[in-house]
Amino acid sequence: MSSAREIEHFAQAEYKYGWTADLETDSAPCGLNEDTIRFISRKKDEPAWLLEWRLRAFRHWLTMKEPTWAKVHYPKIDYQAISYYSAPRSTAGKPRSLDEVDPKLLEEYAKLGIPLREQEQLTGVAVDAVMDSVSVATTFKQKLSDLGIIFCSFSEAVREHPDLVRKYLGSVVPYTDNFFATLNCAVFSDGSFVYVPKGVRCPMELSTYFRINASNTGQFERTLIVADAGAYVSYLEGCTAPMRDENQLHAAVVELVAHDDARVKYSTVQNWYPGDENGKGGIYNFVTKRGKCAGVNSHISWTQVETGSAITWKYPSCILLGDNSVGEFYSVALTNHRMQADTGTKMIHLGKNTRSTIVSKGIAAGHGQNSYRGLVRITKGAEHARNYSRCDSLLIGDRCGAHTFPYIENQNPTARVEHEASTSKIGEDQIYYCQQRGISAEDAVSMIVNGFCREVLAELPMEFAVEAQKLLGLKLEGSVG
Amino acid sequence: MLKITNLQARVAGGKQILNGVNLEVRPGEVHAIMGPNGSGKSTLAHVLAGREGYEIIGGTVEYQGQDLLALAPEERARAGVFLAFQYPVEIPGVSNMFFLRTALNEIRRHRGEEEVDAMDFMALVKKKLKIVDIDEALLKRPVNAGFSGGEKKRNEIFQLAVLEPTLAILDETDSGLDIDALRTVAWGVNAMRSPKRAIVMVTHYQRLLEYIVPDRVHVLAGGRILRSGGKDLALHLEEQGYKWVKDETAGVR
Ligand SMILES: Nc1ncnc2c1ncn2[C@@H]1O[C@H](COP(=O)(O)OP(=O)(O)O)[C@@H](O)[C@H]1O
Ligand SMILES: [Mg+2]
Numbered sequence: 048m049s050s051a052r053e054i055e056h057f058a059q060a061e062y063k064y065g066w067t068a069d070l071e072t073d074s075a076p077c078g079l080n081e082d083t084i085r086f087i088s089r090k091k092d093e094p095a096w097l098l099e100w101r102l103r104a105f106r107h108w109l110t111m112k113e114p115t116w117a118k119v120h121y122p123k124i125d126y127q128a129i130s131y132y133s134a135p136r137s138t139a140g141k142p143r144s145l146d147e148v149d150p151k152l153l154e155e156y157a158k159l160g161i162p163l164r165e166q167e168q169l170t171g172v173a174v175d176a177v178m179d180s181v182s183v184a185t186t187f188k189q190k191l192s193d194l195g196i197i198f199c200s201f202s203e204a205v206r207e208h209p210d211l212v213r214k215y216l217g218s219v220v221p222y223t224d225n226f227f228a229t230l231n232c233a234v235f236s237d238g239s240f241v242y243v244p245k246g247v248r249c250p251m252e253l254s255t256y257f258r259i260n261a262s263n264t265g266q267f268e269r270t271l272i273v274a275d276a277g278a279y280v281s282y283l284e285g286c287t288a289p290m291r292d293e294n295q296l297h298a299a300v301v302e303l304v305a306h307d308d309a310r311v312k313y314s315t316v317q318n319w320y321p322g323d324e325n326g327k328g329g330i331y332n333f334v335t336k337r338g339k340c341a342g343v344n345s346h347i348s349w350t351q352v353e354t355g356s357a358i359t360w361k362y363p364s365c366i367l368l369g370d371n372s373v374g375e376f377y378s379v380a381l382t383n384h385r386m387q388a389d390t391g392t393k394m395i396h397l398g399k400n401t402r403s404t405i406v407s408k409g410i411a412a413g414h415g416q417n418s419y420r421g422l423v424r425i426t427k428g429a430e431h432a433r434n435y436s437r438c439d440s441l442l443i444g445d446r447c448g449a450h451t452f453p454y455i456e457n458q459n460p461t462a463r464v465e466h467e468a469s470t471s472k473i474g475e476d477q478i479y480y481c482q483q484r485g486i487s488a489e490d491a492v493s494m495i496v497n498g499f500c501r502e503v504l505a506e507l508p509m510e511f512a513v514e515a516q517k518l519l520g521l522k523l524e525g526s527v528g
Numbered sequence: 529m530l531k532i533t534n535l536q537a538r539v540a541g542g543k544q545i546l547n548g549v550n551l552e553v554r555p556g557e558v559h560a561i562m563g564p565n566g567s568g569k570s571t572l573a574h575v576l577a578g579r580e581g582y583e584i585i586g587g588t589v590e591y592q593g594q595d596l597l598a599l600a601p602e603e604r605a606r607a608g609v610f611l612a613f614q615y616p617v618e619i620p621g622v623s624n625m626f627f628l629r630t631a632l633n634e635i636r637r638h639r640g641e642e643e644v645d646a647m648d649f650m651a652l653v654k655k656k657l658k659i660v661d662i663d664e665a666l667l668k669r670p671v672n673a674g675f676s677g678g679e680k681k682r683n684e685i686f687q688l689a690v691l692e693p694t695l696a697i698l699d700e701t702d703s704g705l706d707i708d709a710l711r712t713v714a715w716g717v718n719a720m721r722s723p724k725r726a727i728v729m730v731t732h733y734q735r736l737l738e739y740i741v742p743d744r745v746h747v748l749a750g751g752r753i754l755r756s757g758g759k760d761l762a763l764h765l766e767e768q769g770y771k772w773v774k775d776e777t778a779g780v781r
Contacts, residue, residue, distance in 0.1 A: 471620070474617075475580065476617050477617050477618075477619055479579055479580065479601065479617075480613065480616070480617035480619070481602075481619070481627075481631075482578070482600070482601035482602040482605065483577050483578075483601055483602075483604075483605050483610075483611050483613075484605055484610075484627070484628075484631035484634075484687065484691070485602050485605040485606045485631045485632075485634035485635045485638070485691075486602060486630055486631055486634055487602050487634075488602075490630070490634075494619075494622055494626075494627070494630065495619060495621065495622060497621075497622075498619070498620065498621025498622035498623075498670065499620070499621045500621075501621060
């Protein structure tokens with residue numbers, strides 16, 4: 048632990064002088080203005096067009112108001128009190144050892160079987176870790192590049208593949224889209240870029256875990272995934288281990304593009320720090336995720352298991368532009384303690400014979416508040432469009448809440464839209480019945496919850512599904528009895 | 529195996545239902561507890577199983593030498609106490625097979641035995657299907673969800689057959705069954721009779737006892753055992769109805 052002590056010493060020294068604005072250090076001063084954006088862009092050595100784009104977004108953002116329509120409550124965010132750039136190696140503000148991390152969080156790591164080394168990384172302990180996966184990542188990358196697949200950090204993509212980035216950046220989520228997305232456009236730190244060329248089927252699940260320099264992409268992450276005609280890619284975001292982050296606000300943007308006959312499958316398990324039982328701390332997760340089924344017969348599916356964050360505000364959506372294109376949204380959102388989730392999807396049917404499926408499972412326990420908010424829009428030209436939606440809510444205890452806000456706008460008489468919804472409660476009698484068969488109350492809840500979510504978990508890649516299942520049980524420990 | 533002494537219980541914060549129950553059950557025995565509706569039969573069963581919401585005001589329950597009332601419900605189950613519910617509970621989304629395998633493995637783990645995997649469990653299920661005739665399709669469906677009354681009861685007995693408890697308490701397993709279903713269920717229960725296992729059947733009607741012949745019959749009324757006897761007591765009840773019981777209870781009060 049001597050290296051830890053060294054770091055501690057170093058960190059304290061740095062702390063003494065606080066955050067500084069000078070360019071020698073790798074962090075921006077708090078506050079947001081055009082200079083901040085120029086600073087970020089310069090730090091990243093970006094081309095002029097990208098700086099211009101960021102600035103346009105910023106100027107637009109100044110005219111926007113923070114949305115209030117979601118059923119979430121949080122104290123006002125002071126956007127001038129945030130530092131918008133800090134280099135990956137920065138140690139300020141991070142815990143100096145695992146001793147400083149919430150013991151509850153560590154307990155969860157232990158239960159998930161996360162090795163100590165990884166725990167330090169996840170909690171952001173300020174150690175200069177050399178990831179063991181570097182060599183794995185290298186062979187992995189070779190395999191991909193043989194197929195012509197590009198999978199790299201966003202910054203690298205800007206440098207190495209500027210034409211592709213320029214062509215697709217903002218093509219699904221324009222910089223004027225919404226308050227949080229626009230903010231992201233102005234200040235985004237880094238993220239992932241994927242391009243799968245025509246007719247190529249990506250042979251493995253792509254996950255940020257295997258990407259070199261994946262750590263600390265920061266609170267304003269940006270992901271862009273393009274599947275060219277006939278291509279297929281499955282992308283995994285996130286991690287089942289809880290991620291601690293000193294940044295409270297997260298405003299990420301994900302754009303997906305699927306050309307003719309292409310398919311993109313995007314899976315998320317989100318387990319950011321949700322704050323403590325009393326709602327102290329935790330991440331505000333305001334995310335804009337959208338996919339464009341640009342080509343005929345294209346197919347985009349979103350699968351998400353949201354188990355963390357103090358506030359989750361996200362609506363992974365599909366624009367079904369190409370004829371016969373398919374959009375899918377499978378979601379589990381769990382809120383316990385004081386967590387709040389307002390999540391759902393938008394399915395925008397533009398092309399003929401477009402189809403969409405929505406399966407949403409909301410679980411609320413403790414004082415958790417869980418809202419499904421979804422829009423199905425069938426435009427005039429969307430002949431014979433079809434949508435099937437199913438929104439189920441499961442309540443555990445009687446201090447939590449579940450709400451559904453389904454919006455349907457249908458402008459085409461040939462369309463068929465089906466919506467089903469249900470709310471159920473885990474009853475004491477169900478738990479007792481399980482107990483009488485030898486199953487503990489906690490295992491009973493976990494079993495019932497996993498049963499409730501089965502349709503969604505089945506959409507996840509196998510290994511991920513098993514972990515997600517474990518995670519759901521863990522997140523509900525102590526919520527009954 | 530089971531020794532209930534002067535057991536008194538009430539609904540938490542509510543009225544007293546068990547007013548001093550005494551009962552002793554030995555391994556291999558089959559006991560029937562009969563009595564009018566509302567006499568406390570189900571309450572007794574649930575108190576033995578450890579359901580929340582009841583307060584024990586007095587008395588003791590000894591099961592295999594341990595204080596049964598001190599154990600959590602799942603611990604009682606793992607120790608071999610099984611209750612076939614009068615109203616089996618539906619658990620949507622959880623397959624019957626998975627549920628039952630989980631339960632079996634909890635019990636096996638408690639006994640220090642190895643867990644059974646899905647394959648071995650299938651084999652076991654196939655074997656038990658011979659004891660309790662239940663539609664295999666039901667096993668793949670969520671626990672009791674959308675089952676008919678009869679199917680639920682059969683499922684309880686099927687679970688009994690798979691879990692092989694030491695003490696099985698059957699709460700009105702006969703109610704709501706047509707005669708064919710009653711025969712199948714009774715056949716299953718009889719197949720489960722063993723010198724090591726005790727069975728306590730709670731029933732309102734004598735009918736069941738024609739198919740499962742008990743060693744002892746008890747009449748529960750007003751929260752206590754009013755009379756005990758051999759299987760003839762059941763016939764006596766059948767002829768006389770429960771009126772005399774009510775009269776006697778009134779006399780006691
Ligand atoms: N949880 C409860 N709350 C209130 N009253 C109850 C509760 N459980 C049982 N009782 C009452 O206790 C009495 C006995 O019920 P029960 O044990 O179900 O009788 P039985 O099974 O013999 O028909 C009834 O009067 C019933 O209404
Ligand atoms: Mg009863």
